[in-house]
Amino acid sequence: MRYLVTGHTGFKGAWLSLLLNQSGHEVCGLSLDPEPGSLFIAARVDEVLAGDVRCDVRDAEATQAAIKNLAPDVVIHMAAQPLVRASYADPRWTMETNVMGTLSVLEGVSVTPSVKGLVAVTTDKVYRNVGQRAGYVESDALGGHDPYSASKAMSDILISSWTDSFGPCPTSIARAGNVIGGGDVSEDRLFPDLISAFQEGRTARLRYPEAVRPWQHVLDCLGGYIMLAEATAAGNASGAWNFGPDPDAFRSVDEAATTAAGLWGDGASWTAQPGDHPHEAELLTLDSSRARKELGWSDLLDFEASISWTIEWAKTVQSGTTAREASIAQLDAFQELRAGSR
Secondary structure, three states, rough: EEEEEOOOOOOHHHHHHHHHHOOOOEEEEEEEOOOOOHHHHHHOHHHHOEEEEEEEOOOHHHHHHHHHHHOEEEEEOOOOOOHHHHHOOOOOOOOHHHHHHHHHHHHHHOOOOOOOEEEEEEOHEOOOOOOOOOOOOOOOOEEOOOOOHHHHHHHHHHHHHHHOOOOOOOEEEEEEEEEOOOOOOOOOOOHHHHHHHHOOOOEEEEOOOOEEOEEEEHHHHHHHHHHHHHHHOOOOEEEEEOOOOOOHHHHHHHHHHHHHHHOOOOOOOOOEEOOOOOOOOOOEEEOOHHHHHOOOOOOOOOOHHHHHHHHHHHHHOOOOOOOOHHHHHHHHHHHHHHHHHH
């Protein structure tokens, strides 16, 4: 199968490209240039690609031409402005990328006959957050307090509307929460901030230590995306799907940070950062029963293992192992876990 991953130079996109390649698929990418120090660069992800197009999805004409030229069988659309705090700093860029960029991809897919299925990735933050303890299900109302969440909810609605109005390409929407894993260098994310502080011998500073998040390893999340993509291309899936971890992984930021510090050792520690900060949801949980029942998907790494793999990747690379070698080792271990779970 020939896959096109938009946003392939990002953290999730780089891991997905490696996972798809290891699973025997041909992988192409469409994205902006990678960030300095990114996993894409460090793990030499470009070496596994059959096509690598650098394009801003806000450019509708260029995006459409690239998709037609790459002629994929399946598209997984992840290109986005993915950060809440960045959306406050530049809401227009966020809206244009996440909404109009998604429209560019939808238009490109609609004129590319080779595409048998599209999975568009949004976020758990598309839901109207009312602070409920029970996980949100796919039929719950959408909303969005901050510009990022609003832009992704708009994108989610756009995808559904486009599919209903124009089709005929089978399309599904994947909604996932906070994912963690080795090689993330994004700003204002907990684990990149923690690892950077630990490596430098600093005390990490947390904005919202009491906030609860559905912690999940990136490979568990991406494994769900691939299962959904296969089912969508086969005509066996459509609509929205949650990919969140087991309820046991709904833990507070301070518990995640304490676990990470303990695994790192060497006196690693954290403290609460004083002052006012832009709004971020205090509680986000997903109910992923649909994916578990209908796709047979499940997490292979629990809360502690997800953090352990993330810390292990960083410490292994710090000790001199290349990012490519560390990533391949974890991909191999993950595939072994998946084979054993069948």
